[in-house]
């Protein structure tokens with residue numbers, strides 16, 4: 697049985713004061729209201745080292761990106777290595793978010809390198825995949841996402857060391873969500889693709905999150921879909937009531 701993962705991607709938001717207050721509020725509610733799911737927050741790099749110093753038992757911490765360089769240290773201005781993230785106390789890192797694929801031109805090959813760097817340092821990459829609206833309208837969603845899976849997931853991935861997040865680009869920050877049928881079709885196709893790549897036991901244990909306009913009002917339905925093992929939450933992770941409102945649908 698795959699344990700659900702409720703993950704927040706804070707993106708490029710918050711000052712020090714706002715971020716610390718939000719993290720404390722999440723840690724407090726998570727310590728009081730425990731459910732049979734894992735909780736992960738991924739604050740910006742301005743906040744991660746500060747938040748990691750707070751007591752946060754039962755909540756995993758992640759970064760939103762990692763260096764593509766397969767080095768712990770070196771002349772890579774602006775980069776943060778997997779080893780440095782691990783040293784801070786992170787357990788996870790988002791890689792290949794569609795915002796980075798689109799705005800920072802990250803290819804599947806780059807995403808795969810980053811995921812590999814993370815796994816090799818003991819971090820769990822949350823590998824994001826998802827089609828654009830145009831690709832969906834052209835009937836290419838399954839083909840595009842399966843290609844992203846094939847080319848972004850490293851061969852050493854297992855159900856324990858890597859998480860997939862399906863985030864249709866057109867559903868991110870728009871309030872639009874795919875139908876339950878479309879989510880089920882995609883998540884099933886992703887699991888099949890993982891099976892053909894890495895085998896049945898990896899496929900059956902790997903968590904596949906859904907992301908894109910998840911809110912307390914739609915979380916129960918989306919997280920109830922077959923092969924959906926949690927959520928990657930953007931906007932709604934910035935308010936503890938909304939983030940926990942989503943988590944609470946799984947209690």
Ligand code: 13P
Pocket residue numbers: 705793863867868869870871907908909910928929930931932
């Ligand atoms: P929203 O929840 O704001 O749509 O963002 C989803 C997302 O991009 C999480 O990574």
